[in-house]
Amino acid sequence: xxxxxxxxxxxxxxxxxxxxxxxxxxxxxxxxxxxxxxxxxxxxxxxxxxxxxxxxxxxxxxxxxxxxxxxxxxxxxxxxxxxxxxxxxxxxxxxxxxxxxxxxxxx
Numbered sequence: 001x002x003x004x005x006x007x008x009x010x011x012x013x014x015x016x017x018x019x020x021x022x023x024x025x026x027x028x029x030x031x032x033x034x035x036x037x038x039x040x041x042x043x044x045x046x047x048x049x050x051x052x053x054x055x056x057x058x059x060x061x062x063x064x065x066x067x068x069x070x071x072x073x074x075x076x077x078x079x080x081x082x083x084x085x086x087x088x089x090x091x092x093x094x095x096x097x098x099x100x101x102x103x104x105x106x107x
Contacts, residue, residue: 018075029064066095
């Protein structure tokens with residue numbers, strides 16, 4: 001029950017728009033990760049499938065993760081809560097950097 005109480009407490013103290021965007025991008029990245037899992041298993045067992053689509057899905061998942069952290073950084077700026085701000089900003093830049101590097105490797 002403590003987990004449910006903690007979730008309800010975080011829901012009450014966060015801005016609803018940022019919370020909705022945070023949940024949306026987190027669910028999208030999780031959905032892409034599960035989709036990648038279902039596509040990767042047949043690609044590993046057979047050599048006939050191309051892996052370019054999996055790389056594109058990896059890029060999309062990394063962008064969604066970067067957007068999740070970006071939303072949290074913007075929320076911190078708007079609300080004035082600066083706890084872990086530098087860490088969140090670093091992770092956001094890292095995620096977008098990884099997505100850019102993955103895109104560069106694909107092209």
